[in-house]
Amino acid sequence: EVLFCRTLHGVMENIAHLCSRNKSKTWGKDSWKKVVVCIVADGRKAIHPRVLDCLSALGVYQEGMARNIINDKEVEAHLYEYTTQLSVDPRLRFKGLEKGIVP
Numbered sequence: 001e002v003l004f005c006r007t008l009h010g011v012m013e014n015i016a017h018l019c020s021r022n023k024s025k026t027w028g029k030d031s032w033k034k035v036v037v038c039i040v041a042d043g044r045k046a047i048h049p050r051v052l053d054c055l056s057a058l059g060v061y062q063e064g065m066a067r068n069i070i071n072d073k074e075v076e077a078h079l080y081e082y083t084t085q086l087s088v089d090p091r092l093r094f095k096g097l098e099k100g101i102v103p
Contacts, residue, residue, distance in 0.1 A: 006090040009087045009095070011037055013087075057094075058086050
């Protein structure tokens with residue numbers, strides 16, 4: 001989970017940098033609205049439980065919400081969409097807008 005948090009926090013810092021580019025025609029204050037971060041895993045069982053804990057802490061994932069079977073049919077994929085306003089830094093501490101992390 002430390003490597004995952006370090007990577008995701010770095011991505012969020014890069015997005016914050018894009019938001020600080022006020023002389024750019026492409027980037028600026030609302031740049032975070034133009035960026036999609038996609039985390040792909042081969043099933044929830046393939047993800048380390050502590051990574052799921054980190055995603056839960058960010059509000060991105062909720063244990064028990066996803067189902068494996070619906071209407072007697074096996075579910076093939078789950079898609080979660082969320083705009084988080086928090087980051088977990090490499091030391092596993094929460095960072096938010098006050099530390100320059102944008103939504």
